[in-house]
Amino acid sequence: MSARELQAVIGLEVHAQLLTASKIFCGCETSFGAPPNTHLCPVCSGQPGVLPVLNARAVEHALRLALALGCRIRRRSRFARKNYFYPDLPKGYQISQYDEPLAEGGAVELVLEGEPRRVALTRIHLEEDAGKSLHEGARNLSRIDLNRAGVPLVEIVSEPVIESPAEAAETMRALRAILRCLGICDGNLEQGSLRCDANVSLRPRGARELGVKTEVKNINSFRFVQRALEHEIERQRSLYERGEVVVQETRLWDAERGHTAPMRSKEEAHDYRYFPEPDLPPLVIEEALLERLRGELPELPLARRLRLMRELGLPELDAAELTRERELADYFERALAAGAPARAAASFVRGELLARLDDARGALAAPVSPEALAELLALVESGRVSGKLAKEIFARMWQGGGSAEAIARAEGLFQESDAAAIEAEVRRVIEANPAQLAQYRAGKGKVLGFFIGQVMRATGGKANPALLNQLLRKHLDGDEGGGK
Amino acid sequence: MSPVDGLHRESALGLARLLAEGRTSSEEATRHCLARAERVDRELGAFLALDPEGALAAARASDARRRAGEARGPLDGVPLALKDNLVCAGLATTAGSRILEGWRPPYDATAVARLRAAGAVLLGKLNLDEFAMGSSTESSAYRVCRNPWDLARVPGGSSGGAAAAVAAELCAGALGTDTGGSIRQPASLCGVVGLKPSYGRVSRYGLIAFASSLDQIGPLARTTADCALLLEAIAGHDPRDATSLEAPAGGYLEACARGRAEGPRGLRVGVPREYFVAGIDPEVEAAVRGAIAALAAEGAELVELSLPHTRFAVAAYYLICTAEASSNLARYDGVRYGLRVSPEAAGAGGELEAMSAASRGRGFGPEVKRRIMLGTFALSAGYYDAYYARAQRARTLIRRDFEAAFARCDVIATPTSPIPAFALGEKQGDPLQMYLADIYTISCNLAGLPGISLPCGLSAGGLPIGLQLLAAPLDEPQLLRAAAAYEALSPATGLRPPLASAEGAA
Amino acid sequence: MSGGPALDLEGARRIARLARLALDEQELALFAGQLDAILRYVAQLEELSLEGIEGTSHALALECRTRPDELSGSSPREELLSRAPAQDGEHFLVPRVVGHE
Structure with a gap:
């Protein structure tokens, strides 16, 4: 296929931190910037024997978003465990939603270059955040901070329908505006309260089948949404041009170097072994709750x-x-x-x-x-x-x-609107500046500005400009203008 | 005989009476239990840890309350013990595993907190199969636990320490946990009463999870009424456990009293034909049929039943419980607590992965590793539908069998275990054979039912045999009423193991 | 579910890595054999007609209860860090993460 006719197809996976006081499954604080490992309790540190209890406000916030985006809300959704080992994942699994998410469908509406666009969504679901691994410092050690572990997130997954990096960036802006308008997320990409991963593939223009996609992670500012995607599209395009293939993989955006690089992955990394979370029965959403939330939508x-x-x-x-x-x-x-x-x-x-x-x-x-x-x-x-x-x-x-x-x-800042007083000043200025008057009368209209300036200076800027303009023209243009 | 000499023979309710009447003190009872445990348990292996300081402090506090006229109820001052997978603030909790050696929980399990609130004295932590995975307590990483009726035999499991301690009269009662029979089966093998409540009846907060959709905490004691007493203390909704039920709990002691007074008259007792088939020990079958006949003779109505999906229960159970276990045990990774082993070589996944793998490889015993492997496989890509999902659907059929059955009867009567206690080491090496012996107890967990095992006879070799009764979800009162009614008829009621009677005579 | 061995040695090796278990060759061979026998036993579930049967993941029909969004306090940092095999007073320490995100 000719690389020139290739068209980008982008899907977004957005994680938004919900504005709750406490974490999604325990009563620890969610606020950003606390000393490491101080927002931690037996539950969110994954001590043996603990159990999760779902935060009602996290559910309400996710429902607000689902209602705002016109999603179909499941009256009965289910939590699932996503199993993988990582030192900042205290339980060895993340509680998320899988085959029965809170909401499906819906769209983000936006305007791109004056044209209305509708970016269709696949799903919205609730999940918990993981902690943070810090790799700087000691050479062979990573440090683990679990403050963020258990902070409530909504994951918003779009269909692969975005056609350009600019549209992707605008989708993020629109989503951020909605999240902030609803008061459910502060939308701060730099602090990570709003995060964006993108699936990118290329296909010949007009083709229906999607090409091999890569997932680009670590995009943490609006500027980078566009730049990272532009870079990744260009990278894939040049692979095709050279007759090479795109490998399905996860790539990290490196803002400093301005490129994406493959994440070192393991062959089993994607076998998450999802299964229904036995510690949380199905989440049932009552009509009365939806009714109330609908009424509260801004x-x-x-x-x-x-x-x-x-x-x-x-x-x-x-x-x-x-x-x-x-x-x-x-x-x-x-x-x-x-x-x-x-x-x-x-x-x-x-x-x-x-x-x-x-x-x-x-x-x-x-x-x-x-x-x-x-x-x-x-x-x-x-x-x-x-x-x-x-x-x-x-x-x-x-x-x-x-x-x-x-x-x-x-401060005496009221405008001089007394016509007689302004008129007296106009006469005085015209008389004092015969040369400029002559220029004006010879057709140099710009000299009007000079007279306005002179009168304004004399009145301390308080002369009503409309009145002044009218009076000046009258005297400059009129016969009596010269006072002769 | 002064009460002190025979204190260990007293039931929990008996001790409560002595305490209430001022004929003994909690400190005296506690010292008696501790001293006896020190002596007897060297050989028995029921305890993993005793907590003399904590227990005596709690006992003295109880005595002070009583002197001040502020006793909290029948459990105030009564010495009890806990299976070591129940989390107890400040008291080392191992779940029988090396991987948790030295871990001191930063919080109390809800059931433990409720016992403390009722004034109970907690003597220590009881032996179990590692992470409650097993039917013999042989997978405990710490010590062998023996059956008080025959020290060459297993006490059953996984709550083997609890059953052995109660049978040997080291404590009046204990809390165990039951995922596929882990309270009822050791109760049966040790000749005590063990009650597994309905799923959600008792909070699981602080129970070190094995299989979350099956695990329940419940009491083991020497009488049905003592089980009821303990259940009264620990049952009821807990906001920390989203699966705990909000339906009102209680009325258990009353149900026992009614069963004792009224007998089984009018009780509809279901007898499932699938539970009396090949594989059952003839002595067990005879004892259980004898128990059912005794109930009928006293006016119970027998209902022939079929639970057609029973033969699929072991398969469904071992897929579900291992899948959940593989996930529940992922947190033991050497990062936040427990054992960390430095790897010999970093391997393909780097040093971190190697550290976790080495810690888990060394920290878990063979049975736990086997189950983690099976569960990981059952959930893995390409196998989920064929194994895990299929097992979940089979579980639905098993649940429906019981729904249909309980439309026709009040309780179901079955053997608890197809065989009496077997010899230590006898079944090691063939996990499948060990799993198949759980056939009578696991359906109850799959369906979330309450179940109880109580003694119904002794084998010719002098080993206890247990009768299992099952009731509809949340119908613990019916279950306890039937159990108390049978207890009054059972030929095994009041029998004591040689170990206890020898000690008791001393 | 039927046919050749449900789980061979290579399969066992893959599962052990997924489960993050360091097993020696002897253990791998033992488990592969035992698990294969168990998997052959559980294959009897294939006999069931499960058309239209929903799975049971919770024994009793429960609904998820939620909690109000209230702070209930965190543990003192030392209380949880002191239980860790390696820590620096502020963080849990682990061997350096390879291929981290």
């Missing part, structure tokens, strides 16, 4: 983005940015509810607010409330404060300077 980021575009006429870029985090969109819509005009509010939220927040999820706790922003924007709308000064007022409000009205009054 509007999802994409739906909200489209609504903002439709209802408010916002440009896509604004709408996308505003709905990136649920709290940011909430902030924006609360400002609107308090009377702020949509475009001005969008511009302030994207510009002034985001510039001052480390994390957009902190929007609602910002020093300037959405209602206070609405009050500021009302001053702009009524012409009492200029757009430029409004940014300055916002900065003072951020520092705790009080309401927009109070700051504008105290």
Whole structure:
């Protein structure tokens, strides 16, 4: 086959850490960054005789995701043991779900280069995380930290339907936005609370059968999703070009070297000997629970983005940015509810607010409330404060300077909207600058800016720009302009 | 005779009475048991460890409570012992395996915590087959355990230490575990009463898992009522065990009293024809048929039954239990606790893999390794459907046999073991023959039923023979009522092994 | 399930590695023979007609009970680390993992 006509087929396997206080099968903490082996008890360290008891919130979170993604939820699902030996897997098996997962089907909806796309999902299931093996340091030793062992995860498996690295990256972004919007995962790739493995294969364009796939692991940032996949596709393509074959294997993305390399594997590594977990009876999901969770579902980021575009006429870029985090969109819509005009509010939220927040999820706790922003924007709308000064007022409000009205009054930042006063200033400036007047009259329209600047300087920037513009034109263009 | 001289002969309820009446103290009873165990157990091998300090401290605390009028109930101050696969905070727990040598559990099993809460005194840990895998206690990594009726014979297993200790009157009662008969079979071979509760009746939290879907903790004692007393203390829902049942527990002592008072009149006793076939020892068959006849003579109604899938039970059981065991025992890898052996050579998988493999190769005994191998095979790619999945479906048929049977009867009566105690070493080397001897006890575990074994006679050679009764899931009251009714009729009730009577006369 | 030996020496070697058991040649040969006999015995399950029969993985029809998402405290680190064959006060130590992820 001609390598040039090869088309990539990508499937994602995403692991998302669920935001629960305690681990999935015991009462240890899940928080990140604790000293090693301090979030550990007999259960999650796999002491002889212990038993798992399922965390109800982990189930609810996984169900929220399944509902949001339109999956079919199994009313009776089952846990299974995935058996393999690894020193950071305390029991010698991982409790996961296998042939009867919590949910199947569904899709991640996204927009790629302006086109709506739907990435179909295979399944969503619950499982426990393993611990961490640390290999740096002592030469012949690995150190084991089990804090993460037993942290609840959902695994989200897509169908192999993604056609490009860009689409894969956008799928991850959309998924992350949904997880964060639902409040069930903080979506931090660097800290590992969201992890992405990808299956990659190539096939001749139009063919139905999939080529030999490789699994790419260790992709821990959004930037790398795209780069790792681009690299792997190129690697496979050049193998085909050279007439070689792709070997089915697991490859690790090495961000520093910018390539993937095969993971040293053992022939039996994939015989996981799954069987139903005897310590956990089947998980039965009651309709009443689903009903409640359905009622609690927030509007999802994409739906909200489209609504903002439709209802408010916002440009896509604004709408996308505003709905990136649920709290940011909430902030924006609360400002609107308090009377702020949509475009001005969008511009302030994207510009002034985001510039001052480390994390957009902190929007609602910002020093300037959405209602206070609405009050500021009302001053702009009524012409009492200029757009430029409004940014300055916002900065003072951020520092705790009080309401927009109070700051504008105290600092004398209200706009000069007294036509007579501005007109007097306009006359004075024109008279003082006959040369520029002559240039203007000779057709150099740009000189208008000079006059605006002069009047603004004279009024301390407070002249209402629209009024000033109108008066200047009147005097520059009109007969009486010269005062003669 | 002052109570002290015969304290070891007392049942748990008997001791409770003496304690309540102030005729003995818990410390006195405990010292008596400990001293006797020190003496007798050198030869018997029932205990893996005694805990004199812990036991005496608990006994003194119990006596202080009683003096203060705060005794907690009939078990307060009564000395008991635990099979060594039950986790006891601070007390070395080995499960009979080298791989756990020296491991001190950081927590208490729920059943153990409940015994402590009831005020019971825990004397120590009892011998067992390694990880409860066996029917003779010969796979214990630590010491030989003998049958008090004949020291050249096995006590049965895997709760052989518990059955031997109770029979030899080293303690009034003990907790054992039963995965395929491990309480009932040694009870039968040692002439005591052993009760396996319904699956989920007693929390498995802190029971070192062998086969999680089959394991249950239960009591061994010299009387049915003592078993009921112990079950009252340990039964009931435990939020730490997702498979423990929420149905209310209790009423067990009452059921025994009713059985004793009313006898078996009106009881429908099922007799499955598949349990009286080739392979059964004629003396065992005669004793069990005699027991059934005695029940009928006192007014029980006999119901001829068929449990047609019985002959598949051994096959299904050994695939399921070994598959679960292969996974349950994966945690013994030399990383977090237990034995670590440095490998001689790193091998293909590197030094880490070699370390775990060497630790497991050295730490596990042959029976455990054999079962891990069988279970790993039954779950492995390409074989799962033919072995494990098929066994799970056969299990469904066996369960349905019992559902149909219990529509027609209240309890089912069978032999517990096809043969009385066999000689030490006699069946080593042929695992399949050893497995086949579990034929009468494993169906009960596959179906999750409660079952009990109680003495129904002695062989010509003076070896105990046990009658097994089975009831529908959660029907422990019916089971205990029938058992207590039969106990009053049994020719074997009150018989003591030579070891105990010799000591007792001393 | 029928036919030649269900488990030969090579099969036993593969299973031993999967089960992470270091067995010597004698043990391997012994187990291969014994397991083969057991597997031939359990082959009688083939006689059963299991069409449409669901497997039983829990003896009693139970539903999974959940627990509320509450912290119940962790063990002091020393308590669990002190039970390990090798540790450095903070971590469990093992021979270096080869081909780690």
